[in-house]
Amino acid sequence: MSGPPRRPAGPRGGRRDRRPPRRAPLDGARLTAYDVLDGVSAREAYANLLLPQLLRERDLEPRDAAFATQLAYGALRAQGTLDAVLATLVDRPLADLDRRLLDLLRLGTYQLLDLRVPAHAAVATTVDLARAIVGPGPSGLANAVLRKVAAGGDRAAWLAQLGADGDRRLALATDHPEWIVAAWREALGGDAELEAALLADDAAPEVHLVARHVDRDALAEESGGTPGPWSPYAVRLGGGDPGRLPSVRSGAAAVQDEGSQLAALLLTRAPLEGPDGRWLDVCAGPGGKAGLLAAVRPAGVHLTAADRAPHRAELVRGALAGEDDVEVVVADGREPPWAPGSFDRVLLDAPCTGLGALRRRPEVRWRRGPDDVGPLVDLQTALLDSALASVRPGGVVAYVTCSPHAAETVAVADAAAARDDVEVLPVVPLLDGVPGVGRGSYGQLWPHRHGTDAMFLALLRRTR
Numbered sequence: 466m467s468g469p470p471r472r473p474a475g476p477r478g479g480r481r482d483r484r485p486p487r488r489a490p491l492d493g494a495r496l497t498a499y500d501v502l503d504g505v506s507a508r509e510a511y512a513n514l515l516l517p518q519l520l521r522e523r524d525l526e527p528r529d530a531a532f533a534t535q536l537a538y539g540a541l542r543a544q545g546t547l548d549a550v551l552a553t554l555v556d557r558p559l560a561d562l563d564r565r566l567l568d569l570l571r572l573g574t575y576q577l578l579d580l581r582v583p584a585h586a587a588v589a590t591t592v593d594l595a596r597a598i599v600g601p602g603p604s605g606l607a608n609a610v611l612r613k614v615a616a617g618g619d620r621a622a623w624l625a626q627l628g629a630d631g632d633r634r635l636a637l638a639t640d641h642p643e644w645i646v647a648a649w650r651e652a653l654g655g656d657a658e659l660e661a662a663l664l665a666d667d668a669a670p671e672v673h674l675v676a677r678h679v680d681r682d683a684l685a686e687e688s689g690g691t692p693g694p695w696s697p698y699a700v701r702l703g704g705g706d707p708g709r710l711p712s713v714r715s716g717a718a719a720v721q722d723e724g725s726q727l728a729a730l731l732l733t734r735a736p737l738e739g740p741d742g743r744w745l746d747v748c749a750g751p752g753g754k755a756g757l758l759a760a761v762r763p764a765g766v767h768l769t770a771a772d773r774a775p776h777r778a779e780l781v782r783g784a785l786a787g788e789d790d791v792e793v794v795v796a797d798g799r800e801p802p803w804a805p806g807s808f809d810r811v812l813l814d815a816p817c818t819g820l821g822a823l824r825r826r827p828e829v830r831w832r833r834g835p836d837d838v839g840p841l842v843d844l845q846t847a848l849l850d851s852a853l854a855s856v857r858p859g860g861v862v863a864y865v866t867c868s869p870h871a872a873e874t875v876a877v878a879d880a881a882a883a884r885d886d887v888e889v890l891p892v893v894p895l896l897d898g899v900p901g902v903g904r905g906s907y908g909q910l911w912p913h914r915h916g917t918d919a920m921f922l923a924l925l926r927r928t929r
């Protein structure tokens with residue numbers, strides 16, 4: 466297998482011969498996957514940013530790049546289950562192990578539990594990496610532990626041995642922490658679809674494109690994809706690198722989940738009386754939804770896109786490059802520089818836990834905790850209050866999150882709807898053709914039903 470130069474294994478050899486000893490080169494795909502896990506655990510890197518960077522730098526063969534991706538994302542998603550298995554085999558708390566050795570054990574265990582990699586290959590390649598990266602002693606431990614993992618069988622066999630039941634079993638079987646299992650159950654209204662939803666959330670997502678300034682059918686032909694079922698601008702890709710497509714390179718198309726497309730389109734579809742020339746995207750970074758709003762708005766509509774973070778606003782500028790009549794501002798949506806009632810339509814795609822987009826950010830499920838929810842709800846509530854102040858009477862706010870968590874979604878929208886100057890616009894009639902999307906008067910997309918992120922959608926009108 467191809468890959469970057471092997472790491473030095475330490476000083477050896479004669480005085481004058483400082484060349485490293487001859488050994489088979491390290492496996493490039495596995496080393497790249499390890500480097501992603503290492504970046505995530507040592508520097509809180511984001512796997513979905515670090516992996517593409519490493520793949521570009523190392524120029525792996527497509528087959529190796531695909532394996533590195535499967536290994537890195539899979540091992541990050543499965544961390545809870547992998548650690549539960551390892552904890553039964555290591556005679557000390559996992560937190561006391563060398564962090565690099567723990568990441569290597571996770572990589573090896575993932576191959577044994579989920580990928581059906583032959584035991585000798587999974588063990589030998591991991592031991593080689595452990596010897597090169599951590600040293601000979603730890604590589605012996607890796608060898609002993611991984612042999613025991615292999616002897617215990619695959620994931621199903623290990624789950625039986627761990628003897629978990631209830632939410633713990635669901636959590637281990639679907640690679641989610643238990644608090645997220647509980648949050649999804651509440652959002653789904655029960656257990657009927659819970660396991661299917663969590664399993665869909667554990668699978669690698671399909672790549673979706675949005676045809677902003679190119680005909681959707683032409684984009685489907687160019688990319689070899691198929692038109693998406695819900696958004697008239699969506700193309701779903703079977704595979705391949707979307708970054709190589711001419712339409713994506715030129716900015717005429719972009720990568721965007723079909724659920725995010727629907728969220729932006731919903732705002733444009735809300736019925737409105739009176740003027741309709743000023744639109745605001747109040748939390749716009751990095752600019753995915755603003756890019757679609759800019760492309761589909763009727764002539765004469767001015768779009769303002771704001772973000773509190775200057776670097777995110779810069780990304781929005783990139784996403785809106787070439788669009789006329791747009792303005793990007795760095796602003797805190799809670800204390801906006803624009804006058805009250807300045808806009809006819811406002812999109813508030815609020816910062817949230819991201820529990821509905823875990824498929825794209827495999828490590829986030831282990832980084833987030835239930836304590837994150839409260840402060841985010843406070844921020845969402847303040848931003849929604851301010852968004853409602855930013856629309857004119859009769860204007861519309863779309864409140865959107867990429868989380869289905871009840872506290873961040875229905876509760877925030879209900880609290881705003883309880884005001885005597887706000888009414889809820891039912892979203893289902895505006896999403897005709899999308900089955901199973903109603904969550905009361907609001908909307909909820911799901912990976913297992915719609916093949917999208919779990920986006921929450923609400924429309925609120927300011928009445929006076």
Ligand SMILES: C[S@@+](CC[C@H](N)C(=O)[O-])C[C@H]1O[C@@H](n2cnc3c(N)ncnc32)[C@H](O)[C@@H]1O
Pocket residue numbers: 725747748749750751752753754755771772773774777796797798799814815816817848
């Ligand atoms: C969910 S993301 C928005 C995604 C974006 N709508 C898109 O489709 O690409 C939330 C954004 O809100 C921004 N944000 C967080 N707090 C904010 C605030 N108080 N005012 C304005 N923007 C804020 C974050 O920087 C982040 O870029």
